[in-house]
Structure formats: C-alpha cells, structure tokens
Amino acid sequence: MSAKTIVVGNFKGGVGKTKVAVMASWELAHEMNKKVLLIDMDPQANATTLIARSAGITEIESSIFESFENSDLSKSVLNVKENLDLIPAAVSFKNLPKFLYGKFSDDIDQVSYLKTLLEPLKKNYDYIFIDVPPTISDYSDNAMMAADYVLIILQAQELSLEGAETYISYLQFMIDEYNAYIQVAGVLPVLLRPGGRVDHATVERAKELFGEDNVFENYIKHLERLKAWDITGITYKDHHDNRAHQIFIEVVQEMLDKIEHFEGGEVNGE
Template sequence: MAIILTSLNYKGGVGKTKNTTLNAYEVAKKGYKCLVVDLDPQSNATTVLIRTKQAHDPDNVFSFDKTLMTAVREESLENLAVPIIENLDLLPSYIDFANYSTFLDKRFGVVEEGDPDYHEITKQKITYFNQLLTPLKEQYDYIFIDVPPTKSYLTDSAVMASNYILIVLQTQELSYDGAVQVLEDLRKLAIEFNADFEICGVLPVLMDSNATLDQFVLANAAEIFGEENIFTNKIPNMARLKRFDNTGIIENDRHDKRVIELYDKVSSELIERINFFEKGETNDE
C-alpha cells in the first residue's frame, strides 16, 4: 500500500513543486515505485517531469491520451499514468483541471457554511479524489501529490488523501506566514473531517544561509513546529534548480550532480522521517 505525501505552503514560489518532483525522482532512484500526482492546473510538475522524460529518452515522442480532468469525469484514474524514468510515473495535469471545483459542486451540490448539510457535503467533496486514487495505491510504494499554493478543494483533497504532509518553508516572512496558515488549516481538517496524517517535517529553502532574516525565520519555525521537525538537510539558493524547469531533471554536469547529491540526502531524510512514524525505526540508506 502506497505512502502518500503532499508538500504544502500557501505562498507561491517557495520551491514546493521542485521539491515534490526532485524528491520523487530521488526516491524512485532508490528502488521505490513512485507516482507524482499533479493536482495543480498550472501543471508545473507535469511540465518538469515530461521534460525529464524527454531528456532521458529523447527518441520517445510523447503525447497525452487524456487529461486528468477527463479521467476524473470518467471516474477512473487507471491507465492514465505516464512513465517518466524507471520506477517513476506521473498523473499529468492540464489547464482544464481548474474545473475540478466546479465538477465537485455539480456532483455533490453547493451549500453555504451554516447549512445543515454543509459538513457532510464538504466531506464528500474533499474525500472524492482519495476514492479515485485508491485503486492505484497497491501499485506504488510512494505517491507524491503536488497542489496549488492556496487553500482550496484541491489542497484539502490532497490532505484528505495523504498519510504525510511536508511543509516547504522558504526563509522569508510571507512563506513563514503561509506555513503557519497551513498548520492551522491542517488542524481544522483533522478535527472537523478526521483527516489522518502526520507532519513529517519542515523543509527549509534558504534565500541566503548567511542572512539574518533566514536565521530569524528558521528560529521562528523551530519554535512553532518544533526543532526536531526542521529538516537537517536544507535547500540552499541554487541557480541550477531553476534550470531544471527548462531542461527537466538531468545529471549531465557537475552543477546538475551537485543538486542531485543534495536531493539524495534530502530524500533519504524524508524516508527516514516517514519510517519513524511507520515502523518506529530509521532507514540505513
């Protein structure tokens, strides 16, 4: 049965999608069967991973048979997954996935907060994607979900499907505020809708590791989330990360390999943290 992980922050541009795709890429290289589910209509994770597929297999011409939104309307996500590299598949998103909330409203109805049916109908909406995902859970070891950087049915649906939440924290005030808001919303989902997940950690993305603001934000995060929940491995400001948006994830030169070596460590720590909750033991990798 797959372990399902969603990376969250309500502030855009903090590296959430990069960390989702790179962690999935590295966990797949460790021999685990992985799936990335792109629930963001901007489809940035899809773009990066399709470019990764093309970079690793340039002779293979790729085209979509159907979009994720089409599969949702057909009530089945099976046979949608696109192989990217060995052990790594993708459920690709497209701009039409912006219609997902409208789809839920049409399927389950529209109710205002305070309506007697509000809680039950909202729960049906935010657990529906997990029902669609369930048949795929036996096929993978890890499922990574990428979501938009905003509170919505999409993010709530991802949380309700997840076993673990990774909070991505860029060391600036707005990202910190976004992470704190995520924490509040996670508490509400756990209390009001019985969401069953663990926060496996906070992954810092440093603006400038020597800057006073970075250290200030990290200190505040440690106070709010707990020092033990802050990842030991932190993501420095690396220009090559931005290049992967254009090239896909590649390992062609020393700059690429420096990023890959870092995410090898980050993904190992991620697995170790998850194993702590799963089995009460650490990973020796």
C-alpha cells in the first residue's frame, strides 16, 4: 500500500476547500473502508476543528508544527475514528515560513519538507488529503510538492474562473521550477450561495481550460446542513444529513474513477 496523496486547491478563501477535504476523507474512511490520513496545513485549523468536533475530541496534544520541528510526522498523527487519522494544525504553525528559512538554505528543500516527512507514512494509508490555506505560500508549495493529485475547486456560481485559474498557472510554475510531480485529478464545481445554480457558461469555460474530461459531472450543492456541521460536527441523524453525505460519496466515487482512469487500472493497490 502506498497512499495516493491529494491536495484540495484554489487560491481563494471561502470556496469550500476545507469542507471538501474533510468530507472526502470522512466518506472514504466511513463508507468505503479506506485507510485515510487528513493533513491540516492551514494554521487557521478549520479542518482540525471540524474533525475534532465530529469525533468528540476535546484535546489535541501535538500538532503539525511540533512534528515539523522534530522531523517526524508520526508523532502528531491522531486517530479520530475507524480508518481515519488526522495530523492537526494549530496557530503555532504560522511560524512555518520562519522555521523553513532557518532550517534550509535552498528553496527546493524548503518546499519539499512535507514531502520528505510524509514518505515513511505513505505505506499506512490508501489516501492522504491535504487541506491548505488560500494563499500562494510555503504551505501550498509544500502541499503541491508532496501531492500526486490536485482536486481543484471551481466556484460554479461565479462568472470568472479566478482562483481556479490562478491555481493552474501556479501549478505550472511549480512543475517548471521544482519538477513537482502533480496531476489534476479533476475540477469540482461547488455552489456556496443559497438558491444558487450552476452557471453553465463558467463550467463550459472550465472544460475548455482544464479539458472536458477533467470537470466533474457531480457537483457540491449549497446545503445549509453542511454549514451547520461547523457547529454540531458531522452527524447522521436525519434525511438532511443523509443527503449531505450522499453528495460527497458520489463526488469521491467520481474522483476515484478519474484517478483510476489516469493510472489505467486499479488504484487501490488491491
């Protein structure tokens, strides 16, 4: 087993990146019996908060920054439920840039540190998801270098592809500059506004830009329940919950199909 590593990307805040990273990890572990690690690379720790709340975890002893300092990611791996582990973030992680510049003089080493630390953990998982802040930064650079795939979020109600487009051009820069080995797993339309509809012109432009096959057929609808889970944690109590879970299960299935298609065969090492 060697994990497929996936970063959820878009250089804009509040587009649903964290929700997708958390829910994709959750459904793979819960519904599909895959071993999953979610890495929170955002000092704001939104993914950590949502997962902790959902799993009833009240105390986090060690977060990702301590692991970076000790050169051992396994120290901060937290089991949250069956099949699902988390490497939590905390505000201390804001010191990552200072730390990397102090530790390494070459920028290739600075951007490759997560990749180096992640290597020994890959054998323990089927999938690793990385949630990143919406900035071009050491956080996103390290995630891009460590990942095999990027799942790009498309704001399907906006008339521009801004955010997704910037992400793609920066990805190309990382490939040219540092030989990043990363492929687009797909472009996932997300609706964040209530009552919103998919803007088909935007989706069509995304298909032209990213390739017809790369844009997901499924999309993440706006659901109040998904917002409510920020407060209650992820639940399974009524048909609103079931509907929300079902949306992510379908998206994850489509993502696995896409990855399998790229790799021309079985992706789970089975």
